[in-house]
Amino acid sequence: MTAAGTSESAPVATPEIARGTWLVVPLYNEAPVIREVVEHTRRTFPNVVCVDDGSSDGSAEEARAGGAHVVQHAVNLGQGAALQTGIRYALQDPGARWIVTFDADGQHRTEDALRMVERLQAEPLDIVIGSRFLDGRTKPGLLKRLVLRAAVIFQRVTSGVRLTDAHNGLRAMTREAAGRIRITQNRMAHASEIVDQLGELELRYAEEPVHVIYTDYSRSKGQSLWNSVNILSELIFK
Amino acid sequence: MDTGKIVIQIILIIGLAVPAIILLLPTRGARGLALRRLTMLAALIVGIIAVIFPSLANAVANAVGVGRGADLLLYGLIIVFIGYGLSTSAHLRKVDRQISELTRELAIAEAKPPAPSSTAAEEH
Incomplete structure (x- = not known):
């Protein structure tokens, strides 16, 4: 276990959570790490x-080798579309009670995901969203911080939902909430779209501090700041 | 001359605003298609008339306050081009959504249905 962020020992979920939770992992060209990420997270969940979004590098086989269920898009559609497909797939299991969206590159931690599901179980909440900025552990660069800050303000104005982290891919939601959310933004704007729907559907939401591990791998794959321009234009020209 | 300028300005603004409004309103199949076909037909007929009576373009241009017929044609072309671009991008977005739905249905139909996994520890 040497992949990005997966070096710690796996946290243990109660049988109820282990059985009732589905991790939805959008997968696009992450063959070098996906197997270890899946193996590690499966010890807890x-x-x-894994929704393979038309990868060209054998990601699907690696994910399968790690023990994940794999759903394959015939063509590349984008992360938002992959999430929606994964949620639809997971909800086919009548035993699915909680859905967690989780990144394929190993930058999310299973203990954070587990805490979020435990909150859904214990508190009257529909969705728990990870935030990098509720404590000081995560350290993005200055420019990235500024852009994320601007995104948070934009979000407050347009959706009325108050979150501290606009684009965190780690979310846990109940079956009911997952069934009501409709992601139509195929590419990156889906994160804002989900937040908009939180407001529209009047879902009960909370934030949970999470630690995102910026490794060289995730940095090389991660969102470039240019994407903020794309996100904004996708939101305006729906 | 000044009042003439206002005429062409009004015509151009309407020409730009109408496609914008059509774009914003969700047009149901039949009406949208019929409008597109009528517009196309009208454009072709105007084109034929302009070919038969070349001087007509100049006369119309002068009547609405534009110097030359060629300028009027350019304005018309700009409006048509923008309208075409907008309607094409709207159409493309719709097709994108349809492709997403298709791909999703196909992906789920082809995947093994989700049976809950035993824990990873039990498998090894």
């Missing part, structure tokens, strides 16, 4: 579905 056995139900993992």
Whole structure:
């Protein structure tokens, strides 16, 4: 276990959570790490579905080798579309009670995901969203911080939802909430779209501090700041 | 001359605003298609008339306050081009959504249905 962020020992979920939770992992050209990420997360959450979004590098086989369920898009559609597909797939299991969206590159931690599901179980909440900025552990660069800050303000104005982290891919939601959210933004604007729907559907939401591990791998794959321009234009020209 | 300028300005603004409004309103199939076909037909007929009576373009241009017929044609072309671009991008977005739905249905139909996994520890 040497992949990005997966070096710690796996946290243990109660049987109820282990059985009732599905991890939805959008997957696009992450063959070098996906197997270890899946193997590691499956020690806590056995139900993992990877949505291979038209990868060209054998990501799907690696995910399968790690023990994940794999759903394959015939063509590349984007992360938002992959999330929606994964959620639809997971909800086919009548035993699915909680859905967690999780990144394929190993920058999310299973202990954070587990805490979020435990909150859904214990508190009257529909969705728990990870935030990098509720404590000081995560350290993005200055420019990235500024852009994320601007995104948060934009979000407050347009959706009325108050979050501290606009684009965190780690979310946990109940089956009911997952069934009501409709992601139509195929590419990166889906994160804002989900937040908009939180407001429209009047879902009960909370934030949970999470630690995002910026490794060289995730940095090389991660969102470039140019994407903020794309996100904004996708939101305006729906 | 000044009042003439206002005429062409009004015509151009309407020409730009109408496609914008059509774009914003969700047009149901039949009406949208019929409008597109009528517009196309009208454009072709105007084109034929302009070919038969070349001087007509100049006369119309002068009547609405534009110097030359060629300028009027250019304005018309700009409006048509922008309208075409907007309607094409709207159409493309719709097709994108349809492709997403298709791909999703196909992906889920082809995948093994989700049976809950035993824990990873039990498998090894």
